[in-house]
Amino acid sequence: MIIHPLVAPILAEVVSANPGEPEFHQAAEEVLQTLVPILEKERKYLKEKIPQRMLVPERTIEFRVVWQTDNGEVQVNRGYRVQMNSAIGPYKGGLRFHPNVNRGVLKFLAFEQVFKNALSGLPLGGGKGGSDFDPKGKSDAEIMRFCQAFMLELERHLDHRRDIPAGDIGVGAREIGYMFGMYKKIRNEFTGVLTGKGLGWGGSLLRPEATGYGLVYFAADMLHTKGDSLKGKTCLVSGSGNVSQFAIEKLLELAAKVITFSDSDGFIYDKDGITYEKLAYLKWLKNEKRGRVSEYAEKYPSAEYHPVARNARQNLLWAIPADCAFPCATQNEILENDAMALVQNGVRLLAEGANMPTNNAAIEILQKNGVMYAPGKAANAGGVATSGLEMTQNYSGEYWTREQVDQKLQAIMRHIHDTCLAVANEFGAPGNYVIGANIGGFRRVADAMIAQGMI
Numbered sequence: 001m002i003i004h005p006l007v008a009p010i011l012a013e014v015v016s017a018n019p020g021e022p023e024f025h026q027a028a029e030e031v032l033q034t035l036v037p038i039l040e041k042e043r044k045y046l047k048e049k050i051p052q053r054m055l056v057p058e059r060t061i062e063f064r065v066v067w068q069t070d071n072g073e074v075q076v077n078r079g080y081r082v083q084m085n086s087a088i089g090p091y092k093g094g095l096r097f098h099p100n101v102n103r104g105v106l107k108f109l110a111f112e113q114v115f116k117n118a119l120s121g122l123p124l125g126g127g128k129g130g131s132d133f134d135p136k137g138k139s140d141a142e143i144m145r146f147c148q149a150f151m152l153e154l155e156r157h158l159d160h161r162r163d164i165p166a167g168d169i170g171v172g173a174r175e176i177g178y179m180f181g182m183y184k185k186i187r188n189e190f191t192g193v194l195t196g197k198g199l200g201w202g203g204s205l206l207r208p209e210a211t212g213y214g215l216v217y218f219a220a221d222m223l224h225t226k227g228d229s230l231k232g233k234t235c236l237v238s239g240s241g242n243v244s245q246f247a248i249e250k251l252l253e254l255a256a257k258v259i260t261f262s263d264s265d266g267f268i269y270d271k272d273g274i275t276y277e278k279l280a281y282l283k284w285l286k287n288e289k290r291g292r293v294s295e296y297a298e299k300y301p302s303a304e305y306h307p308v309a310r311n312a313r314q315n316l317l318w319a320i321p322a323d324c325a326f327p328c329a330t331q332n333e334i335l336e337n338d339a340m341a342l343v344q345n346g347v348r349l350l351a352e353g354a355n356m357p358t359n360n361a362a363i364e365i366l367q368k369n370g371v372m373y374a375p376g377k378a379a380n381a382g383g384v385a386t387s388g389l390e391m392t393q394n395y396s397g398e399y400w401t402r403e404q405v406d407q408k409l410q411a412i413m414r415h416i417h418d419t420c421l422a423v424a425n426e427f428g429a430p431g432n433y434v435i436g437a438n439i440g441g442f443r444r445v446a447d448a449m450i451a452q453g454m455i
């Protein structure tokens with residue numbers, strides 16, 4: 001990809017100042033390229049060095065987490081919190097526990113989060129955190145000890161008006177519970193400092209469902225602009241965690257047919273389609289048994305299991321003919337070959353449930369071939385938006401029904417969708433959700449930063 005001369009020096013600086021952080025460089029490149037129209041039109045942003053400022057975290061915290069396995073072995077992990085930008089509200093963004101977590105991965109996620117939160121229209125800044133701790137194969141007691149050790153340090157950097165983490169890969173309701181318990185014990189106060197809490201202790205109805213449901217609402221709005229709907233569409237979904245499970249559930253509700261899902265070892269192709277009953281089994285398998293998706297093929301003969309080699313340059317899940325694609329696992333799961341296969345098979349829409357699942361070259365292929373493409377910072381914002389709703393309920397002490405939260409979630413997803421389209425139109429790129437999301441999010445944060453002076 002040729003980098004526009006207006007932003008090339010900024011990107012070069014990012015690359016040289018952040019060595020060994022390819023995901024952060026990738027996210028910076030994707031955003032900077034699409035900001036060119038607004039940077040050309042409004043020179044104040046470059047004069048104030050807003051893009052350069054946004055690419056340096058306000059603060060990065062790195063710390064040691066020491067804990068003990070069930071058989072008494074001492075373990076040492078790295079913990080992080082990247083407090084990226086607080087121009088429009090307190091830092092907000094999830095915690096990820098996965099062995100491939102490092103500073104660069106969290107900086108890319110925090111950078112994306114700033115735009116996503118701004119687009120949601122809510123008063124939320126951006127941050128992200130986590131650890132290289134691998135929850136796979138650990139006992140409940142080990143998970144609890146790790147979460148407690150992690151929070152013992154992170155606690156001093158959080159507050160319900162300063163930084164409010166949530167879940168992400170490897171951090172679900174169980175982990176949020178253990179971290180919340182530790183925070184409460186240290187501070188001796190009960191506040192909404194984490195979102196994704198259990199329903200009986202400050203959580204919001206529909207928070208677990210929100211990212212997957214929001215993604216599907218967004219895709220439905222995209223198709224609606226073409227006079228079409230999800231009804232009867234064959235859909236590819238990747239991943240099998242929180243986002244995937246509820247994306248599948250909402251797709252079923254809207255009468256689409258879902259034929260795939262995956263984990264980090266391989267994918268399932270169920271040609272007959274996933275039913276509510278099969279989805280209930282998948283939820284049990286992943287959330288309670290903590291098993292692998294390969295077990296689904298042992299139970300349902302209509303399904304085939306395909307192992308996927310790590311670091312393969314093509315994932316054959318994306319080569320299965322379908323109408324719509326929803327990557328919901330992790331970053332860089334759709335590369336050039338996958339994008340080509342999607343185009344050849346006539347996929348019309350790709351909406352990202354995961355953060356940055358499609359690399360920049362693959363995005364270019366999709367867009368050049370007329371696939372409607374929605375970036376994660378717009379399409380998967382339903383999770384953080386509902387976390388914002390959880391915070392409002394915690395502050396006010398008033399709790400909403402499932403229907404009330406669902407209505408607000410749908411309204412927020414529509415607002416993001418319509419903002420993307422309006423901004424894309426304004427900058428001469430009709431239908432380009434990437435330009436719409438990046439410029440829309442950037443403008444809100446950039447204007448707040450200018451108003452608040454040189455800090």
Ligand code: NDP
Nearest residue numbers: 168169170211239240241242243263264329330354355383
């Ligand atoms: P979960 O931990 O619940 O599920 C993650 C899924 O992705 C699992 O199926 C996991 O498989 C798979 N996966 C993880 N790493 C890899 C890898 N390296 N290669 C292939 N598959 C992998 O996480 P979530 O569903 O919460 O998050 C999924 C994505 O959605 C992430 O990109 C996250 O940042 C994004 N997201 C999540 C939000 C939320 O509210 N939870 C909000 C917005 C975005 P396995 O079982 O093998 O680990």
